[in-house]
Amino acid sequence: MRLLPFDYAVRNLGRSPRRTASMMAGTALVALIVLAAGGFVRGMRSSLTTSGRADNVILLGAGSEESAERSEIPVHAAGQAMASIGGLRRTGGVSHVSPEIQMAMLVSLSEGSADLPAVLRGITPAAFLVHDQVQIVDGRAPQAGRDEIIVGRLAATRLGVAAEELALGRTLWFGNRSWSIVGRFSAGGTVMDAEIWCPSTDLQIAARRDSLSCVVLTLDEAEFADVDTFCRRRLDLELVAIRERDYYAKLNAFYGPIRSMVWVTAGLIALGGLFGGLNTLYAAFAARVRELGMLQTLGFSRRAIVVSLVQEATVTTAVGSLVAAAVGAWCLDGLSVRFSMGAFGLRVDAAVMAMGLLAGLLLGVIGALPPAWRCLRLPIPDALRTA
Numbered sequence: 001m002r003l004l005p006f007d008y009a010v011r012n013l014g015r016s017p018r019r020t021a022s023m024m025a026g027t028a029l030v031a032l033i034v035l036a037a038g039g040f041v042r043g044m045r046s047s048l049t050t051s052g053r054a055d056n057v058i059l060l061g062a063g064s065e066e067s068a069e070r071s072e073i074p075v076h077a078a079g080q081a082m083a084s085i086g087g088l089r090r091t092g093g094v095s096h097v098s099p100e101i102q103m104a105m106l107v108s109l110s111e112g113s114a115d116l117p118a119v120l121r122g123i124t125p126a127a128f129l130v131h132d133q134v135q136i137v138d139g140r141a142p143q144a145g146r147d148e149i150i151v152g153r154l155a156a157t158r159l160g161v162a163a164e165e166l167a168l169g170r171t172l173w174f175g176n177r178s179w180s181i182v183g184r185f186s187a188g189g190t191v192m193d194a195e196i197w198c199p200s201t202d203l204q205i206a207a208r209r210d211s212l213s214c215v216v217l218t219l220d221e222a223e224f225a226d227v228d229t230f231c232r233r234r235l236d237l238e239l240v241a242i243r244e245r246d247y248y249a250k251l252n253a254f255y256g257p258i259r260s261m262v263w264v265t266a267g268l269i270a271l272g273g274l275f276g277g278l279n280t281l282y283a284a285f286a287a288r289v290r291e292l293g294m295l296q297t298l299g300f301s302r303r304a305i306v307v308s309l310v311q312e313a314t315v316t317t318a319v320g321s322l323v324a325a326a327v328g329a330w331c332l333d334g335l336s337v338r339f340s341m342g343a344f345g346l347r348v349d350a351a352v353m354a355m356g357l358l359a360g361l362l363l364g365v366i367g368a369l370p371p372a373w374r375c376l377r378l379p380i381p382d383a384l385r386t387a
Contacts, residue, residue: 027320039346087222098219122200128146139183175206194342
């Protein structure tokens with residue numbers, strides 16, 4: 001089969017600059033939507049899967065295995081676990097046992113201002129041992145009894161305010177009093193990045209609660225079975241043990257339908273873009289029916305002409321896809337998004353970039369075939385007589 005020269009397809013792009021630009025813009029929009037959807041899914045999954053450590057175990061209240069925020073356990077459970085479970089990791093003589101309070105609470109930037117949903121975690125200094133991915137990047141740790149807090153790098157995104165509102169020295173209002181921001185921390189892309197941390201005793205007073213949400217332990221020589229045996233023996237504490245990694249894996253599965261809905265939405269929008277591309281290409285090819293008939297009289301087969309038209313459409317959509325990839329890498333990668341557990345950053349990595357480029361290229365190939373075939377169905381004499 002004798003094919004038309006490739007530069008013939010390229011030169012045809014300049015015959016109708018407005019139509020070519022419209023096709024490129026439509027392709028770029030579809031590819032950008034695919035990039036955004038892929039970045040959302042990858043970012044959420046990465047945030048949840050990196051949050052749990054393999055050697056950490058969480059003690060929760062029985063019946064609250066799926067949500068630490070709903071869990072309530074006695075305050076003395078941490079001390080009982082430390083004394084009863086041997087082989088827990090120790091650093092400088094301090095056991096890696098972190099009693100914590102995790103709760104959602106409304107906070108405000110000042111007294112009387114609008115309430116903002118936040119995720120708070122009441123901690124002790126041991127929290128920095130069991131969550132070693134947390135690093136204070138500015139300021140210092142909060143001290144008990146002084147109404148001090150530290151904020152994660154995505155806490156402002158979770159609250160929906162500008163980052164300057166959570167700068168060092170600023171205050172937040174909750175529990176009928178103001179809290180001073182004395183530090184900022186980074187948690188390595190985990191869900192903790194969107195949290196606000198304060199001493200657990202201060203949070204107990206502010207929230208008017210006398211219980212903990214969970215106790216996080218780091219294993220050393222001990223095994224998970226040792227912790228599980230402790231929970232089963234101490235029926236009075238009503239505890240259940242779960243590996244931290246398994247806990248966040250369940251949360252990841254819980255948000256699976258949301259990720260599926262994002263893909264469905266992106267697919268529907270891409271389908272709309274495909275139909276729009278079909279209309280554009282049909283109009284472009286229909287105006288060249290006489291030209292296509294002339295090519296057939298010169299000895300080029302219909303298959304060769306279809307290949308040339310597909311090349312023309314693919315070059316157009318490839319340019320649009322590359323523009324979308326550049327915009328996605330520049331504007332979408334790392335963009336913070338809120339969700340119920342906090343916030344995470346979109347992750348436009350190589351896999352997501354490949355999906356966006358592939359979507360744009362498929363739009364060109366699939367979108368060009370039906371219009372090309374329809375325009376080539378005319379007999380050659382009828383095509384040559386077309387005005």
